[in-house]
Amino acid sequence: MKPNFHILIYLFSFALFSQKSHDKTNATDDRPNFVFIVADDLGYGDLGFTGSTQIKTPNIDKLAQTGIFCSQGYVSSAVCSPSRAGFITGINQVEFGHDNNLAHSQPGFDPQFLGLPIGQKTIADYLKPLGYISGIIGKWHLGYEDQFHPLNRGFDEFWGYRGGGHDYFTSNPEAKGYMAPIECNYKTPQPITYITDDKGDECVDFIKRHKKEPFLLFASFNAPHTPMQATKADLALYGHIKDSKRRTYAAMVHRLDINVGRIIGALKEYSLDKNTLVVFISDNGGPIDNGSINSPYNGKKGTLLEGGVHVPFILNWPKTLPSGETYSHMVSSLDIVPTFLAFAGGNVKEYPFSGTNLMPYLMKGSKQIPHDNLMWRFTISAAIREGDYKLIRLPDRLPLLFHLPSDISEQHNIALDNLDITRDLLEKLGKWDVSLPHPLFLEGAEWKKQQLYQYNVNYPLIQP
Amino acid sequence: MKPNFHILIYLFSFALFSQKSHDKTNATDDRPNFVFIVADDLGYGDLGFTGSTQIKTPNIDKLAQTGIFCSQGYVSSAVCSPSRAGFITGINQVEFGHDNNLAHSQPGFDPQFLGLPIGQKTIADYLKPLGYISGIIGKWHLGYEDQFHPLNRGFDEFWGYRGGGHDYFTSNPEAKGYMAPIECNYKTPQPITYITDDKGDECVDFIKRHKKEPFLLFASFNAPHTPMQATKADLALYGHIKDSKRRTYAAMVHRLDINVGRIIGALKEYSLDKNTLVVFISDNGGPIDNGSINSPYNGKKGTLLEGGVHVPFILNWPKTLPSGETYSHMVSSLDIVPTFLAFAGGNVKEYPFSGTNLMPYLMKGSKQIPHDNLMWRFTISAAIREGDYKLIRLPDRLPLLFHLPSDISEQHNIALDNLDITRDLLEKLGKWDVSLPHPLFLEGAEWKKQQLYQYNVNYPLIQP
Known part of the structure; x- marks a missing residue:
C-alpha cells in the first residue's frame, strides 16, 4: 500500500x-x-x-x-x-x-x-x-x-x-x-x-x-x-x-x-x-x-x-x-x-x-x-457486534441476531436461521461476560425487572 | 375423589x-x-x-x-x-x-x-x-x-x-x-x-x-x-x-x-x-x-x-x-x-x-x-424444571433442554427441536430471574469464570 x-x-x-x-510555552508545540x-x-x-x-x-x-x-x-x-x-x-x-x-x-x-x-x-x-x-x-x-x-x-x-x-x-x-x-x-x-x-x-x-x-x-x-x-x-x-x-x-x-x-x-x-x-x-x-x-x-x-x-x-x-x-x-x-x-x-x-x-x-x-467487535453488558442484557452482525442476549428468550446492513432497524431476528453465527457470537460474548469482575454497585432490583419489557415495545422508526 | x-x-x-x-408438658402432645x-x-x-x-x-x-x-x-x-x-x-x-x-x-x-x-x-x-x-x-x-x-x-x-x-x-x-x-x-x-x-x-x-x-x-x-x-x-x-x-x-x-x-x-x-x-x-x-x-x-x-x-x-x-x-x-x-x-x-x-x-x-x-416447576439461579447459570423437561440457561451458548424421563443423564439437548417448550421455559425462567433482588455477596470473579468449563466436561455416569 x-x-x-x-x-x-x-x-x-x-x-x-x-x-x-x-513545555507549554514551547512555541513549536503544535x-x-x-x-x-x-x-x-x-x-x-x-x-x-x-x-x-x-x-x-x-x-x-x-x-x-x-x-x-x-x-x-x-x-x-x-x-x-x-x-x-x-x-x-x-x-x-x-x-x-x-x-x-x-x-x-x-x-x-x-x-x-x-x-x-x-x-x-x-x-x-x-x-x-x-x-x-x-x-x-x-x-x-x-x-x-x-x-x-x-x-x-x-x-x-x-x-x-x-x-x-x-x-x-x-x-x-x-x-x-x-x-x-x-x-x-x-x-x-x-x-x-x-x-x-x-x-x-x-x-x-x-x-x-x-x-x-x-x-x-x-x-x-x-x-x-x-x-x-x-x-x-x-x-x-x-x-x-x-x-x-x-x-x-x-x-x-x-x-x-x-x-x-x-x-x-x-x-x-x-x-x-x-x-x-x-x-x-x-x-x-x-x-x-x-x-x-x-x-x-x-x-x-x-x-x-x-x-x-x-x-x-x-x-x-x-x-x-x-x-x-x-x-x-x-x-x-x-x-x-x-x-x-x-x-x-x-x-x-x-x-x-x-x-x-x-x-x-x-x-x-x-x-x-x-x-x-464491540461488546456490551448492562444489567440483564449483553450484546456483541462483529462485522455486519449484532447479537443481543436477554434472560427470557432466545438470542436476537440482526444483520445490520440489511436491517438497520433490527426488525428481523435471524438467530435460528444462522445458527453458526449465533453460536459463535454467543460464545465470544459469554466468555467475555464471565471473565469480567463483579459490579461494584447496582441500580436496584426494580430497574432490572423493567428491562425486559423495553425489548417488547414498538419504537418509532421514521421521522415525524 | x-x-x-x-x-x-x-x-x-x-x-x-x-x-x-x-405446653411441652401436655401429655397429649403427639x-x-x-x-x-x-x-x-x-x-x-x-x-x-x-x-x-x-x-x-x-x-x-x-x-x-x-x-x-x-x-x-x-x-x-x-x-x-x-x-x-x-x-x-x-x-x-x-x-x-x-x-x-x-x-x-x-x-x-x-x-x-x-x-x-x-x-x-x-x-x-x-x-x-x-x-x-x-x-x-x-x-x-x-x-x-x-x-x-x-x-x-x-x-x-x-x-x-x-x-x-x-x-x-x-x-x-x-x-x-x-x-x-x-x-x-x-x-x-x-x-x-x-x-x-x-x-x-x-x-x-x-x-x-x-x-x-x-x-x-x-x-x-x-x-x-x-x-x-x-x-x-x-x-x-x-x-x-x-x-x-x-x-x-x-x-x-x-x-x-x-x-x-x-x-x-x-x-x-x-x-x-x-x-x-x-x-x-x-x-x-x-x-x-x-x-x-x-x-x-x-x-x-x-x-x-x-x-x-x-x-x-x-x-x-x-x-x-x-x-x-x-x-x-x-x-x-x-x-x-x-x-x-x-x-x-x-x-x-x-x-x-x-x-x-x-x-x-x-x-x-x-x-x-x-x-x-422448580427454578434455580446460581452465578452465571439458571435453570427450570417443569414436568418432564428441564432447561438450563448459560451465558455462552444456546439453552440446554432435556427430557428427563427419556434422558436421565442429560445427554441430548433437544432445545432447537422443541422451540415452543424452549421459549416457554426461557420466558418463565427469565421473568423470575429479573424479578429477584440483587445478590448480597458474591464469590469472586474467578469462580464465575470457572463455571462455563464445568458444563463441557464428561462426567462418569455409571457405577465403577
Whole structure:
C-alpha cells in the first residue's frame, strides 16, 4: 500500500511529539487542543445531519460536514454514568465494575464504592503530566463522594454539579438533586439563567482563559436530558410541533446546537479552530420519554438495541483530519481517550485501554479497522457486534441476531436461521461476560425487572 | 375423589394441633420430633439405595425403605451455603440475595451482609414459640459474624463450627478455618476424635437429654466434604477400591452411615422412633474431586445439571407416613421447613415460603403435585424444571433442554427441536430471574469464570 499524504503528516507529527518536551510555552508545540462535547440522552435521529425533519442543528451539522462523521459510532453503555465511566477512562467500564448508574446504594453494597473507582485514571489524569490543562463544564455523574470529585480526578477546573442532571432554570444554595447549587473552583458561580446557555458561557470563557496553553475542555451538557424545560423564545421557534413534549425537546436540542456553535465560534475567535480536535457524541440513545426519536434505529436508552448505544459521533480537526468524510467502520467512545492521548504525545500502549487510537484508521486509504467487535453488558442484557452482525442476549428468550446492513432497524431476528453465527457470537460474548469482575454497585432490583419489557415495545422508526 | 384413610388421619391431626396449647408438658402432645440429617457434598449414586456398587450404607438405605424415598428430590442451590440458606428458611435463598457461597467479601460489598440475612427466620425460629427445643450439631456455614450465629438464629444448642468444613481429626484452640475449635454452649466440648463419630455422639446425647420434649435436631454432618480423611479401620473395609481418593471417600460415607444408624438407634432406645419425622438429604451433589459419583446423573456440585442439585431425599415417620414408598413427583429442600412447621402446629400460610408442606401430597391417593416447576439461579447459570423437561440457561451458548424421563443423564439437548417448550421455559425462567433482588455477596470473579468449563466436561455416569 502506498502511504498517502495524510498518513505521512500523521506519522511525522507523531515523531515530532514523541521527541520534544511538553513545555507549554514551547512555541513549536503544535499539539492540538481537545474539546469534547457530550449531549445527554440525545435521540439518534434528532440532528439535521442524522435525519431530523423537525429540529434544526446547523452548528452540529457543520461540525460533521467539516470533519469526519463516524456513521457506526457506539458508546459503551446504554445509560449515562457507565457510559461516562467508559469514555472518560478509555476502558470499558464493566472491566472495573462500573456497570450501572449510581443509584442509592443497595443492601450489601458499600456506598464508598459508588462512583468511578479511584484506581482508574481519567483523560485529565493522562493529559496533566503532558502539560495540558483540563476543565469540565457541566454534568459529572461519576460519584458524589469527595474522592470521586472531578478535581480529584485530574481536572483543574470544574463548573457544574456532581449528579446526573439539573434543572435548567433553577439552582438553589439549599437544594439537593436537580436544583443543587453549581460548584466552581475558579470563581463564585453566577446564578444560572438557562443552564445550556450558562454552560456555553463557561466553555467560551474557558477557551478564552486558556487559549495560550494546550487544553482539554469537556463540555458536558445535560441537554436534552429531563427535566423537559426550554426557553420561551426557543419554544416559539418550534411552535409548529403539536406534541408539547416533542416541542420542548426540539427547543432544548436547538439551544444545545446554538451553544455548540458558540464553542466553535470561540475557537475561531482565538484562532484555535484549525488545531483543536473537537469530538461530539451523546452519552447514550434517547430515552423516548423525553420526546426524542432514535430513528432509524430501534430501541431506546437502557436497551442494547441500536437506539440505546449507537450515537451521533463526530471528530473534527481541520488541520489534520479529512473534511466532510463519513467513516463507516465501527468506532467506540472508548477510543476517545487513547486518541486524545496519542496526539498529546502520550504512549497509548502503556495503558490497558479497551479503546484504540483512531487516527491511523481515519486517514484516507487505511485498510485496517479499529475493532473486530464491540461488546456490551448492562444489567440483564449483553450484546456483541462483529462485522455486519449484532447479537443481543436477554434472560427470557432466545438470542436476537440482526444483520445490520440489511436491517438497520433490527426488525428481523435471524438467530435460528444462522445458527453458526449465533453460536459463535454467543460464545465470544459469554466468555467475555464471565471473565469480567463483579459490579461494584447496582441500580436496584426494580430497574432490572423493567428491562425486559423495553425489548417488547414498538419504537418509532421514521421521522415525524 | 374419595378421601382415603391417610388423608383423614392427616386432616384430623392438623385440626387437633391447631386447637390445643403447645405446653411441652401436655401429655397429649403427639406432635412429632424432627431430626434433619444433612450430608455434605454427597454423590447421588453413592448410597446403597441409589445404586452404589461399592459403598455400603445399610442404615440410610433402611431409612429409605421404611419411609418415603423422594426420587425427584432437589436442593435449591448447587453449593453449600445458599442450599443451607434455602432449606433452613423454606424460602429460595435467591429471593433474599443469598445466591452464593460465603467468600471473602468482594470490593464494593459490605462484609456485614456476609451471611444468612438477619431478617430471615430459620426453622428454629419458627419452632421456638411452638414449644420445640432446637439443636444444631456440626456445620453452620451461614455466616461468621456474631449476628449470624446459630444461637442468634433460633437454635437453643450448638455444638459445631461456623465455617463450611472441618478437619476430621484435628481441632486446635488457636486455629482458624478447618482446624478451628469446636464451639458449644451447653458444655466444654470434648477433643474431637473422628468428627463424624463425634457428631454422632452429640446427636445421640441431644436425643437423650431432650427425649421428653418436642425437639428439632439438625444433624449437620460434613461427611463426605473435603478434606478427604477416613479412619484406618474404615479404609481397611474398602481396601479393595484401588483409587485411594475413592477408597477414602467410600470409608467416609460408610462412617456417615454408621452414625445415621446411631441416631436412629437412639430414637428407638428412647421409644421416639415412631413419632419422629426424620429427613435425610445432601446439601448438593458430589463435586467429583472428593471421589464422589453422581451416577446416573450428569454434572457435579456447582452446576445446575442433575448431578449438582438432584439429591437423595428421604422422609421417614413410621407413625404417619407410608413406609417403603417411592414418591416420584418433584419435591424440594425448600419444602422441609413448611412441612415441619405444619406438623409442629404452625400456620404455614402466614409465611412467604417458596416451599410447601409436603404431607398432603405424600399421602397415598393424592392427585395433586407439590410444584408445577422448580427454578434455580446460581452465578452465571439458571435453570427450570417443569414436568418432564428441564432447561438450563448459560451465558455462552444456546439453552440446554432435556427430557428427563427419556434422558436421565442429560445427554441430548433437544432445545432447537422443541422451540415452543424452549421459549416457554426461557420466558418463565427469565421473568423470575429479573424479578429477584440483587445478590448480597458474591464469590469472586474467578469462580464465575470457572463455571462455563464445568458444563463441557464428561462426567462418569455409571457405577465403577
